[in-house]
Amino acid sequence: MNVIQLPVNKLVAPKPQALQDPDWVRWSLITIAISFIGLFILLPLGLVIVKAFSKGIEAYWSALSEPDTLSAIKLTLITAAVTVPLNTLFGVTAAWAVTRFDFKGKSLLTTLIDLPFSVSPVISGFIFVLLFGAEGWFGDWLVQHQIKIIFTISGIVLATLFITFPFVARQLIPLMQEMGSQEEEAALSLGAGGWRTFWSVTLPNIKWALLYGVLLCNARAMGEFGAVSVVSGHIRGITNTLPLHVEVNYNEYNIVGAFASASILAALAVLTLILKTALEWQQARR
């Protein structure tokens, strides 16, 4: 590249007005941005609380302590308790395989891991109906052995497993790629075993990204609607997760009931954001 040499005394200082936005632009843009966030984010958040408590705190509590609501909460917790650990285990394993070794088809594997992100939630549920539904591929076999998957908690867990599949892996793969494997190689050459290396070298390095992935995975597992709705059959008190319970109440014009359940999910979202922000600050400080 040619560098043009200018005599020092002829160097002009850049015009400051070309580097900064005029005040009126600055304030208009800030106003537009804040109004947009206010309209699309703060207003919905506020409305959940207003509607949930619109008939008083007692109506709110009685909506929440209804047996159907409690069983929906329980089902949502069970679903997350099964799917999050499994997909976390997968995420760590897949990240290790993809970032610590070179092999053919590596980039294909990475693309396939992200696949569930680009499938519509409804289709994610539908494929399990095709597999395990009454007219599905394993339908006859399942009927003969008296196993039910669709319209039971097993179907809900499978669909959620599919939907939340990439969350942990996606957080870990770029980080472990960037870190490289020198530290682990050093530990191994000093005689540490594979497990010891993972626990005392890899894990401390990836723990914040891992937590972050688990957090997002959990939020989605508890909040998934489309896929779960297709496989659940909407049986009240049995196969309604919390998001489905919100829908049922809303469609029955039970507004307090719908928004009381929605307020738990909104609180979960807010908690997720707070923890996420805290984790980001933690990472920024390191």
Added chain:
Amino acid sequence: MSQNSIMPGFRLTIGFTVVYLSLVVLIPLSTLVFQSFRLSWDDYLHIITNKRVLSSFYVSFSTAIVAALVASFFGFIVAWVLVRYEFFGKRFFHALIDFPFALPTAVAGIVLATIFQPSGFLGKLLIDTIGVQVAFKPLGIVMALIFISIPFIVRTVEPVLLEFEASMEEAGASLGATRLQVFNRIIFPNVFPALLTGFALAFARGVGEYGSVIFIAGNLPYVSEIVPLLIVTKLEQFDIEGATAIALTMLVISFLLLFVINTLQYWVRKRSGQL
């Protein structure tokens, strides 16, 4: 296959990864493809060219494009303001950006429907002032999809704006450019690939979105019925063939979009010198 000589666990981790990926993702997804082999080409065309099906594709794609465009415009401003300016409460607003991502879609759906329905807070205001009804119309779908799109745009544009080197702007300024020229000729062309990626991500998500849309859409066939809802409707009528044909079409379109997005992201990284 080659592997790093000293690192342990190749067989274990690659084995588990491939088996788990096949069981949870690949085998279930492939059933949709195999199921569609049971349809003849004529059957498939007959289902897909049905007027109601075509309308639902039109509704889904047009609303997703409009929403992604609107969200790109405002999302760019939000990202710009959050990166470039200092103001009171900036950190708070910054943390709020991911709210649509964290909030379960069903909750977003009932909240937006409540706000925009004709008796709702904004719905009433819009009807009284400019005579526009949002809920139970395609416009309602657009509103829901804008909400969903915000984090995709802001989170894709933000890192590029953050890493943008001041020296490039200074070079332009010292050559006598005005602020508008600096923005038009230096800043915007450099941010554009990221903005396009964000647009594509938002569009891809919007086309398949279900939970946040169905409450506000009104779900009127030919007018405000989206493709995912039509799949559910076919399924509830035990029309597996119809659901399969529509779902397969959606899946193929999603994979094409994924390919476009990956190409765009490669372009972004190449431009910003990360490759």
